[in-house]
Amino acid sequence: MPKIPRSVYVCQSCGSQSRKWLGQCPDCREWNTFVEERFRGTPKSNGGSSAYIGCRAAESVLYGDIEAQDDDRTLSGIEEMDRVLGGGIVAGSLVLIGGAPGIGKSTIVIQIADRLARSGTKVLYVSGEESERQIKMRGERLGVNAEDLYLLPETNLQAILAETGKLSPGFVIVDSIQTIYSEQVESAPGSVSQVRDVAAQFMMFAKQTATPVFLTGHVTKEGSIAGPKTLEHIVDTVLYFEGDRHHNHRIIRATKNRFGAANEIGVFEMTNSGLVAVGNPSELFLQERPENATGSVVTVCMEGTRPMLVEIQALVSGTKFGSGRRMTQGFDQNRASLLIAVLEKRLGFQLAGDDVFINVAGGMEIDEPAADLGVVAAIASSFRNLQVPPDTAVFGEVGLTGEVRGVLQAQTRAREAQTLGFTRLILPESNKKGLDKLLGMRVVGVKNLDQALDELF
Ligand SMILES: Nc1ncnc2c1ncn2[C@@H]1O[C@H](COP(=O)(O)OP(=O)(O)O)[C@@H](O)[C@H]1O
Ligand SMILES: [Mg+2]
Ligand SMILES: [Zn+2]
Known part of the structure; x- marks a missing residue:
């Protein structure tokens, strides 16, 4: 009968196990993460857990007998x-x-x-x-x-x-x-x-x-x-x-x-x-929004099932070094680079010699394409030194050809902007249907970045 090992080496980073010590974990590639761990009871494949006292015998149930009910x-x-x-x-x-x-x-x-x-x-x-x-x-x-x-x-x-x-x-x-x-x-x-x-x-x-x-x-x-x-x-x-x-x-x-x-x-x-x-988180995230400033745009994100207004800020400034840096806070850096490339190629913005900084105000992290239009608008606003009117909110995904694509839950987003007192909303043309009936708000559908920037400035 093979001898059951009394100890095992476990990667403290990912939980991978090995009979002997390893310098580098084969699973997560971390170095020096293996530590010897011993078992007092019989080791089991599931990491040595033993049953909680009071186990019952297993018994299967007929699917049709189960009443559907909420938790x-x-x-x-x-x-x-x-x-x-x-x-x-x-x-x-x-x-x-x-x-x-x-x-x-x-x-x-x-x-x-x-x-x-x-x-x-x-x-x-x-x-x-x-x-x-x-x-x-x-x-x-x-x-x-x-x-x-x-x-x-x-x-x-x-x-x-x-x-x-x-x-x-x-x-x-x-x-x-x-x-x-x-x-x-x-x-x-x-x-x-x-x-x-x-x-x-x-x-x-x-x-x-x-x-x-x-x-x-x-x-x-x-x-x-x-x-x-x-x-x-x-x-x-x-x-x-x-x-x-x-x-x-x-x-x-x-x-x-x-x-x-x-x-x-x-x-x-x-x-x-x-x-x-x-x-009301939207209120919290907007309360420190600067007035009459360029490079500041409000967009509507979905966090789970809840819409939330967030302010995106951009600062474009001439670099002291050869090529401009791109830095982001609260927004994916690669996505930002992509959007900057679209602005350069499709709209002729000359940003190669500029630093571009992007910040989501209030420490929020956003990670959905619907924020693209907000980021682009903020960069354009700072670059052209033109202010986006403070009563305007935007959302929409931006594609590689500069097209503005529809996003999910446009109506929920639009309602949130309306509730917070915004009077103009710029969104993808394909999301516009039915939304113009929302009271007290001008809803503008755009097909591409050209149209969007025309509307904004
Ligand atoms: N006397 C105090 N008055 C106000 N805030 C306090 C006080 N003591 C602790 N805090 C706040 O509570 C926090 C500690 O939270 P706690 O629940 O113990 O954190 P965790 O359990 O995540 O380590 C501190 O960071 C501080 O902001
Ligand atoms: Mg604690
Ligand atoms: Zn590992």
């Missing part, structure tokens, strides 16, 4: 949070909340805990990072005073699961997954095997008891949740905190959701008394 959801009471989750917290779901240190993970989970506990759910908050007193201090500042909220400062997974068995909470928070360790895995907390085993055990707990579990997770410099990417495959929903310390607002984005639309975002403001939902 059983509880509202967290924080509107923007419920929106990102796809309409509330699903029973038995495992949700991972990732973000850089200090961005607000502990803050949002204690706020959710407070709301749920006040509405009659027994909540268990497990912290591997802070003592009861530290949590209480944050709670005092945030106005947390729910009765049915239990704190457990603990890092041992088996002890935590034993406590959940005793307490039978209706909602569990684990802050953070990197600090919890399973006795069945010998490697250090935060390592790939540990993080995976802990997540897998909480998944089984969540599914078998129909209890929602929220895990928080630190994000590495590269932007992924520390430990493996594979963690994201285990959980039902992955929420990421975006935004930086230079801005007060925080965006929570669902990058994966088994129970709702991915890419849905919730917008919050970090205040003394915690994260406050921002009801």
